[in-house]
Amino acid sequence: MDKIKGHPESLGKKIQERNKKEKVWWKYTVSLVIFVIYLLPIYVLVVMSFKEKTDFSSRLLLPDYLYLDNYIKALKEGGFLNALKNTCFVTALTVGIIVILGCMAAYPLSRNRSRLNSIIKSICMGVMMIPSLSILVGVYTEIVSMNGVNCFWPVIVIGAAFGLPTAILLYSNFINSIPSSLDEAAALDGASPFKTFWHVILPQLKPVTATLVIQQGVGAWNNFVYPSYFLQKPAKYTLVLLIRQYFGTADSGSNLNGAAAVAILSTLPIVVLYIFMQKYFIQGQIDGAVK
Amino acid sequence: MKKRKILQNLMYLPALGLMIAFIVYPLFRGFLYSFYKWNGYSQNMTFVGFKNYLDMMGNQFFRIAFWNTVLYAVFSTLLQEVLGIAFALFLNSRFKGRIAVRTVIYLPVIISALLIGYMMTFLFQYHYGVFNEILQWFGMEPIDWLRDPGRGRLIISLVTGWHYTGSSMIIFMAGLQNIPDMYIEAAKLDGATKWQLFSRITLPLLQPAVASTVLLNMVGGLKIYDSIVSLTNGGPVQKTNSLSTLISYTYFTSEKAGYASAIGMFQFVFIFIISFFINRYFAGKEVEY
Numbered sequence: 186m187d188k189i190k191g192h193p194e195s196l197g198k199k200i201q202e203r204n205k206k207e208k209v210w211w212k213y214t215v216s217l218v219i220f221v222i223y224l225l226p227i228y229v230l231v232v233m234s235f236k237e238k239t240d241f242s243s244r245l246l247l248p249d250y251l252y253l254d255n256y257i258k259a260l261k262e263g264g265f266l267n268a269l270k271n272t273c274f275v276t277a278l279t280v281g282i283i284v285i286l287g288c289m290a291a292y293p294l295s296r297n298r299s300r301l302n303s304i305i306k307s308i309c310m311g312v313m314m315i316p317s318l319s320i321l322v323g324v325y326t327e328i329v330s331m332n333g334v335n336c337f338w339p340v341i342v343i344g345a346a347f348g349l350p351t352a353i354l355l356y357s358n359f360i361n362s363i364p365s366s367l368d369e370a371a372a373l374d375g376a377s378p379f380k381t382f383w384h385v386i387l388p389q390l391k392p393v394t395a396t397l398v399i400q401q402g403v404g405a406w407n408n409f410v411y412p413s414y415f416l417q418k419p420a421k422y423t424l425v426l427l428i429r430q431y432f433g434t435a436d437s438g439s440n441l442n443g444a445a446a447v448a449i450l451s452t453l454p455i456v457v458l459y460i461f462m463q464k465y466f467i468q469g470q471i472d473g474a475v476k
Numbered sequence: 477m478k479k480r481k482i483l484q485n486l487m488y489l490p491a492l493g494l495m496i497a498f499i500v501y502p503l504f505r506g507f508l509y510s511f512y513k514w515n516g517y518s519q520n521m522t523f524v525g526f527k528n529y530l531d532m533m534g535n536q537f538f539r540i541a542f543w544n545t546v547l548y549a550v551f552s553t554l555l556q557e558v559l560g561i562a563f564a565l566f567l568n569s570r571f572k573g574r575i576a577v578r579t580v581i582y583l584p585v586i587i588s589a590l591l592i593g594y595m596m597t598f599l600f601q602y603h604y605g606v607f608n609e610i611l612q613w614f615g616m617e618p619i620d621w622l623r624d625p626g627r628g629r630l631i632i633s634l635v636t637g638w639h640y641t642g643s644s645m646i647i648f649m650a651g652l653q654n655i656p657d658m659y660i661e662a663a664k665l666d667g668a669t670k671w672q673l674f675s676r677i678t679l680p681l682l683q684p685a686v687a688s689t690v691l692l693n694m695v696g697g698l699k700i701y702d703s704i705v706s707l708t709n710g711g712p713v714q715k716t717n718s719l720s721t722l723i724s725y726t727y728f729t730s731e732k733a734g735y736a737s738a739i740g741m742f743q744f745v746f747i748f749i750i751s752f753f754i755n756r757y758f759a760g761k762e763v764e765y
Contacts (some may be wrong), residue, residue, distance in 0.1 A: 194699050209571055212566070212569070212571045213573075215566060216573060216574075216576075216577050219563075219577055219580065219581060220577070220580055220689070222581045222638075223581055223583065223584065223638075225584070225599070225606070226578060226592075226595040226598070226599060227595065227598055229595070229598045229599065229606055232596065233598060233744055241604055242606060243599060243609055244605075244606050244609070245606060254750060275621075283492075286490045286491040286494065287491060289487045289488065289490065290487060290490070290491035290492065290517070291487035292484065292487055293481075293484040293485045293486075293488050293575070294488055296484065297481050297484060297485060299481070299486075302485070305488060305492060308492070308495070308500075308759070312495050312499050312500065312761065313565075314695065314744075314747060314748055314751060315499055315500075315503060315703075315744060316698070316699045316720065316740075316743055316747055317697070317699070318701060318719070318720040318723045318724065318740065318743065319503065319623050319723070319740040319743045319744040320499060320506055320738060320742065321506075321723055321724065321727060321736065321739065321740060322505075322506050322509055322516070322723075322727055322736050322737045322742075323501070323502030323503060323504070323505035323507075323509065323737070324498065324499075324502035325727070325742075326505065326509075326516070326733075327498075327501070327502050327505060327516075328758050342494060343496075344496045345494060346494045346495045346498040346499050347499065348494055349491050349494065350495070353716065368681070372480065373713075375713070378480055378483045378484040378487070379483075379487075382487070402588050406586035406588075407587070407589070407590075408584075409491065409588060409589070409590045409701075409705075410700045410701060410702070424633035425588050425590055428588075428591055428594065429590060429705075429706070432594045432597075432706065438583040439757060441598075444594070445598075448591050448594065448595070451591075452587055452588075452591065455586050455587070456583070456586070456587075459583070459586050460579070463579060463582075466582070466586065467582070467646055470582075470585075470643050470647065471646060471650045472644040474647045474650075474685075474688040474689065474692060475534045
């Protein structure tokens with residue numbers, strides 16, 4: 186009895202297992218194709234960065250010699266470290282302003298549902314749609330009249346202004362989920378609105394803040410449009426502008442390999458952050474899409 | 477309590493002030509400039525009424541840039557929608573290493589568009605470019621990929637689609653998580669084929685994700701700037717410009733600030749109208765379950 190009963194069952198199991206294996210094979214093939222499509226450009230960049238300028242061998246092949254000069258030069262010549270410093274400065278201030286002004290603005294906008302405030306909220310959402318190039322002439326002439334060319338502040342305030350709508354949106358969605366009975370209790374105890382915000386609301390905003398810092402930080406780090414107009418002196422370059430300088434002069438047959446090394450050094454901090462804090466990057470992407 | 481609310485409202489003034497000073501006010505300034513003939517720095521400004529707008533409509537470089545922008549936006553959005561859903565469905569099934577695949581697909585999203593463009597030129601360059609090398613393996617003639625306007629446009633759209641597919645994929649993955657299993661199970665019990673399952677159950681229920689990604693990708697595509705600078709810089713002969721790169725070129729190279737403002741206003745209104753219609757189209761299609 187046992188044998189007869191057991192036989193078809195184990196056969197079934199075997200077939201199931203084989204099916205499973207075949208299914209998995211299909212998935213690994215697709216994964217491999219995806220890896221090639223998505224990593225090829227990055228791989229070529231890495232290969233280029235480890236080759237001599239005079240090495241015109243296939244860009245698909247790693248060099249058979251160890252060559253680090255592109256990196257050493259990039260670090261030694263100072264342009265890179267200076268640009269790194271500038272980028273950190275601009276990014277930190279931009280993100281700082283976005284976070285502080287963003288959560289401050291979101292609090293009244295989500296708690297006081299007056300007519301005025303809903304108009305203000307739609308202004309914020311409208312600002313989100315204004316393309317940065319549409320206002321190019323207006324903003325450039327404005328900054329010139331304020332003597333802001335070759336200063337960091339225009340890049341910081343314009344970057345912050347463009348980041349604020351998203352921050353306000355994310356923060357007010359989150360504050361909506363905090364019961365308002367908490368603030369009312371604080372108000373009854375005689376706390377001012379600012380105190381209530383500081384002690385009741387702010388401590389709860391940590392997770393959104395983390396997402397926002399990452400999302401806006403990456404945006405500020407990679408920002409190109411306005412830095413390229415306002416930071417014209419090489420001493421004021423951010424990393425993205427340094428990359429453009431390296432590649433831009435490379436058209437006439439000069440140092441693409443050096444450019445590759447600078448590009449990798451400039452992107453590495455973000456990539457490392459991404460690999461270790463992927464959760465926040467993904468969350469930022471999801472939160473940003475929910476209206 | 478009223479006083480308290482007024483006090484609370486003070487808290488949005490700094491943010492509002494910053495947005496008005498550096499986005500709304502410049503927009504208004506640009507609107508005024510668009511009625512003037514001006515080189516951008518001299519004292520001479522001549523009021524010309526709607527001339528800049530009329531010139532724009534008749535100008536071939538504007539028309540090229542306009543249709544390019546539409547092409548970049550539509551083509552890259554299509555790519556991101558189709559691949560985004562496909563990748564999300566693929567990664568929604570359980571297998572070892574799916575997190576690694578997700579990590580790799582999303583990786584380009586965090587890299588600057590300017591650098592993405594430069595990285596791609598390593599593949600598309602005429603001399604030593606990877607794609608020409610591959611063509612030569614098969615004994616084919618190398619192609620000057622980026623110096624031909626048609627191919628240049630195609631490459632810009634493809635690169636943009638490739639760059640941001642990861643962000644659509646993430647939104648679709650979140651959307652798939654929100655679909656209750658019971659609908660799928662019920663349809664399976666009723667003997668639905670895989671295609672029916674996808675087209676009748678999964679896709680309609682993914683509608684909110686489709687709506688937000690289409691809006692995000694279209695608006696992003698209509699603003700495209702950085703990657704064009706690094707891939708073709710608008711060339712050859714201004715044939716791969718988008719509205720954004722045309723504005724920059726018109727202002728700084730041709731020194732026509734009034735005319736550049738007019739293009740800017742057009743771009744703003746155009747994007748506004750397109751997003752309005754996208755929102756309306758999807759609002760009418762909301763499914764309830």
